[in-house]
Structure formats: structure tokens, C-alpha cells
Amino acid sequence: MIDTILEVDRIRKKYVIEKSFLGREKIVLDAVNDISFSIKKGECFALVGESGCGKSTTARTILKLIDADGGKVIFEDKTLFDVENKKSISNKEMCRLRKDMQIIFQDPFASLDKRMKVGQIIAEGIKKHRLIHGKDAFNIAEEYLRICGMDKEAINRYPHEFSGGQRQRIGIARALAVQPKFVVADEPVASLDVSIQAQIINLLNELKTRYLLTFLFISHDLGVVKYFCDRIAVMYLGNIVELAEKKDLFDNPMHPYTKMLLESMPVSHPKLRKQRLSIKESEMTLKDRENGCKFCNRCLYAYERCKNEIPVFKEIEGDHFIACHLYD
Numbered sequence: 273m274i275d276t277i278l279e280v281d282r283i284r285k286k287y288v289i290e291k292s293f294l295g296r297e298k299i300v301l302d303a304v305n306d307i308s309f310s311i312k313k314g315e316c317f318a319l320v321g322e323s324g325c326g327k328s329t330t331a332r333t334i335l336k337l338i339d340a341d342g343g344k345v346i347f348e349d350k351t352l353f354d355v356e357n358k359k360s361i362s363n364k365e366m367c368r369l370r371k372d373m374q375i376i377f378q379d380p381f382a383s384l385d386k387r388m389k390v391g392q393i394i395a396e397g398i399k400k401h402r403l404i405h406g407k408d409a410f411n412i413a414e415e416y417l418r419i420c421g422m423d424k425e426a427i428n429r430y431p432h433e434f435s436g437g438q439r440q441r442i443g444i445a446r447a448l449a450v451q452p453k454f455v456v457a458d459e460p461v462a463s464l465d466v467s468i469q470a471q472i473i474n475l476l477n478e479l480k481t482r483y484l485l486t487f488l489f490i491s492h493d494l495g496v497v498k499y500f501c502d503r504i505a506v507m508y509l510g511n512i513v514e515l516a517e518k519k520d521l522f523d524n525p526m527h528p529y530t531k532m533l534l535e536s537m538p539v540s541h542p543k544l545r546k547q548r549l550s551i552k553e554s555e556m557t558l559k560d561r562e563n564g565c566k567f568c569n570r571c572l573y574a575y576e577r578c579k580n581e582i583p584v585f586k587e588i589e590g591d592h593f594i595a596c597h598l599y600d
């Protein structure tokens with residue numbers, strides 16, 4: 273585990289949804305179901321899949337923003353939680369670790385406090401985690417704003433005075449100003465215009481190299497992760513169905529769902545893409561999800577076994593993992 277910064281071992285998260293008005297009927301949804309992967313220092317690891325597949329829940333569980341129902345996460349040499357062995361890092365220690373584990377949120381409009389000036393927003397983390405106070409904290413905030421492509425005057429303005437792309441730059445400056453080792457970028461460009469998306473991805477690329485950062489990058493768009501990530505895990509309804517080096521995944525996609533995602537890439541309008549991918553989702557029954565491959569109802573290659581047997585996630589060839597009966 274010398275060059276591994278994060279190890280995720282069979283984490284699980286369930287949500288119970290009340291179906292009837294009085295809450296008598298309940299559905300248990302496996303938002304994250306036995307997910308395992310590790311991330312090397314300096315690597316950018318992507319979790320990709322349609323919205324609702326569990327990628328953000330995975331990230332939030334790893335960061336202990338929500339509690340896991342099972343599994344274990346180790347960051348560097350610290351066990352953040354190990355549900356089966358009833359171990360969990362103390363709140364005080366987790367608070368200290370938040371300096372090293374930062375998150376950039378999807379929505380730059382909601383993630384910044386409207387009542388605070390930009391300088392205060394960024395300096396808050398610097399004061400708390402780097403124990404630097406007064407003017408020095410604001411000087412550092414100004415420096416990170418500059419690095420993220422903003423004028424230093426931004427420090428005295430409020431978030432609502434900026435565009436979506438500029439607010440995301442402020443969010444990035446806030447995350448990086450505490451000098452983290454590991455950053456979760458949760459759909460950081462999903463709510464931005466396409467031209468602004470490219471600028472933010474370029475900025476993240478520069479910062480990754482400059483500060484030797486490790487990223488867990490979450491996206492519904494394979495086109496975005498193509499330019500940023502080293503390895504990609506494709507998620508479908510709570511499970512990783514394929515995991516490979518970026519080049520391997522794009523040159524040689526194996527799982528039918530990954531192929532479908534790649535085929536959807538040329539469709540430029542997000543609404544059209546969503547329609548195409550969701551075409552058979554409503555036909556899926558809970559029984560299908562429990563007993564067989566969750567992708568069964570949408571898969572062009574499905575056969576009888578797929579309905580009755582859950583495919584095992586396994587290595588097919590060097591560092592290329594897949595969960596599909598076609599490769600048994």
C-alpha cells in the first residue's frame with residue numbers, strides 16, 4: 273500500500289423509501305452496493321454513470337459526510353471507518369483530516385454562502401485548517417483566487433456578483449487553499465456551459481500537476497473524464513460494472529453499459545442523451561435488480577442467465593475489471 277492514498281473496500285449504503293402514504297410499504301434501495309477500488313497518490317480516478325447510479329453517494333460515504341451501512345475506507349494509514357469491525361475515526365480526528373480531504377461541489381450557486389464575501393469564504397478554511405489568521409489568511413485567499421484565474425478584487429465581493437464559471441473557480445480556490453492531498457470533484461462542471469466546462473477542466477488539470485493532487489472525479493459524462501482522468505470506473509445502479517485505465521476503456525470497452533455510454537457521447541444535447549439512455553429504465557422490476565444483472569432490461573446481449581444470476585466483478589485482463597456473464 274506504499275503509493276495508495278485511498279482504499280475503499282466493499283462499501284455499502286442503503287436508503288429506505290416509504291412507498292405508501294402511511295409509510296407501511298417500504299422499498300430498500302441499494303444506492304451503493306459492495307463497491308471496492310483504490311486510488312494511487314497523484315492519480316485521477318473517475319466514477320462515471322447516469323444520475324442516480326450512486327456515484328455521489330459513494331463519494332460522500334468515503335468522506336464520512338454520510339454513514340456507511342457496510343465496508344471499510346482507509347485514507348493513507350488511517351481507517352476512517354470499518355463497519356463490520358465497528359471501528360470509526362473520532363469526529364475530532366476526522367475534522368483534522370478534512371484539511372487533507374476536500375470536496376468541490378457540483379452546484380457553484382448553492383455551495384457558497386451568499387451572506388459572506390468571497391475573501392471570508394476562502395479564509396474561513398485557511399484559518400481553521402492552516403491556523404493562519406488575520407490579514408495573512410486573506411493574502412493567501414487572494415493568492416489562490418489569482419491561481420484560479422480570478423482578480424484579487426473578487427475578495428471583497430459577494431458570490432451572487434459572479435457567473436457560474438467564476439463561482440466554480442471560487443469553489444476550487446476554497447478547496448485548494450487549505451492544501452489538501454485528496455480532492456473529490458463532484459460533477460464540478462455539470463451545471464456550466466460547454467465553453468466554461470473546458471476552462472474549468474483545463475484549470476483543474478493545471479492545478480493537479482502543480483500541486484500533485486489526487487482526485488476522485490465524479491461525472492455523468494465520459495467526454496469530460498476523457499480529458500482529465502487516469503482510470504475510470506463505470507457505475508450502474510449502485511455497482512461498478514467496469515473499471516480500467518482510461519485508454520483501455522475508450523479503446524476496448526467491454527461492458528454493454530459502457531458501450532452504450534460511449535455511443536451516447538456524440539449526442540450533444542443533454543436532454544436527448546438522457547432520453548436515449550433511460551429508454552428501458554421504467555421496465556425494470558425490483559426482482560430483476562435483486563436476482564440478476566441490474567442492466568438486464570436494457571442490455572442488447574442479455575440472455576436467460578442474466579435474469580437469474582448476479583454477475584461477479586472480476587479481472588478479465590491486466591487491470592481491466594468487469595461484471596458481465598459474457599466474459600465468464
Ligand code: SF4
Pocket residue numbers: 527528529565566567568569571572573574575578583595596597598
Ligand atoms: Fe448484459 Fe447479461 Fe452482461 Fe448484464 S450480464 S451486461 S444483462 S450480458
